[in-house]
Amino acid sequence: MRSALLHVSVPFVLCVTLANTSLFDEVKVDLAYDHYAERRVDYLPSFLAMPCNCLVNLAYIYMGLYWLLNCRGVKETEQGRYMREVFAFMAVLYAPVQWVRLASLRRAPAVLDQWFTLPIFAWVPVWISSIQRRPARWRAPGAAVVQLLSLLSYGLSLAHERGFEVALGCHVAAAVYKGACVQRDLGDGRTRVYLLLAVLSCAGFVVLKLLDHWLSRYWLFQRLTGHFWSKVCDVLQFHFSFCFLTTLTQRAQGKTASQEE
Template sequence: MSALVHVLVPFILCVAVANTGLFDQVSVDTNYEHYAERALPHLPAFLAMPFNCLVNAGYTVVGVYWLHLRITGLGPERDLHNAKDVFALMALLYGPVQWTRLATLRRAPAVLDQWFTLPIFAWVPVWCGAVARGWSGGRALAAEVCSLLSYSLALVHERGFELALAVHIVAAVHAASSLQRAHGDSVSLRYFALAALACVGFVVLKLLDHALAQWWPFQRLTGHFWSKICDIIQFHYSFCFLTHIAQRTQTAHKRIS
């Protein structure tokens, strides 16, 4: 229940703020020309770009899977399970937000699509810190608030969101690599490498969406589509990495005690 409250309260707050007009000056794309996949006008709006729409269900699948997966070896306390559940709920909600953006082409869902990306990446350092040093509600709250507020950079500069996202990605990779060096093994290293590779694919394929569309393999299943596949894979292996190291650290603490 605490994980649900942790995610839903800022989610509802952000939805409300995004619909006030505060971010009317933020540079977001609200037309199909932004995507290389061609819209099919004979299909309903929620399937106008079938592949880029349907791929968003993958986030919900990953979220539901990890939300219901009970991880053994995390000790009697709920803190690490709650950290996992928060991340899973973020994934579960992120898919519908992106799908709504494509279905409506409205500004508010486009803003939310960008905005929610930031606390998702910010949760990786929070979870890493909980595994390495124990849970701290204060650190988690501070990280989430700072992450949400960082979207205000989009009001200051046309590329403000991209700058905020880059900082979040670097912070997530740094936290995960530090945790790997301190507590990881060969299994967690493999998970980390796969998540990092998927993150690179997520960024590069999205940036090259239109450039890749000149090639036949990317004209139907476009770079943006494969970017989302990489993002879903990134989510999954981030879960694998963090839960595996959490189990290792908890087992080591039990042996010491």
């Protein structure tokens, strides 16, 4: 667990440092409460200014800790455990970034909110590659290169105001494609359901966020807004991705063991 935490926290700290320089001053990010459909509650402290959108970040922490700590009794290889722990730490560390963004409306956390989304999505193809190649053929430097390229792809936001959306779209497409490939090779009906639920949650995450203000015209979305529900979908996207990937990891591990006997 310490190696997973180290490998997540080092780039995390580096990105935080870079985001607090002038490097991303030209990146288009939203820095006003008007961007969100949820109304600010003036008498609450800033870290609860939009209580629903703030408190939903606790769900990321709970879900990350669940997958980090609740699988200790499960038989898994060192590599499989590492993959799971890295993904869980990403979820746990992502939550305070989003929360600080809402509380402070500063540029640095807004940039980090976007930036950290990319390596999170990039970890899905990395994990899938480890499943497909099995421990004997998988190499850690390849995963490091993928993560580095993912972090560097945020540079597209400096080249064009829609650069982040392009980078994110490529990351999502790569994750879904790799998921479909490993499902075809190793999956069954159970993992197909997990994959479908993860993809639907991803779609909900994107669509509900984009329709935040439009949906607020309806009473159902005036307190629990589209942005809030998009975060719920994001947590579910994480959860079903964990279900899908851990199940396939155990299945691949079982195949490897049976071939060695």
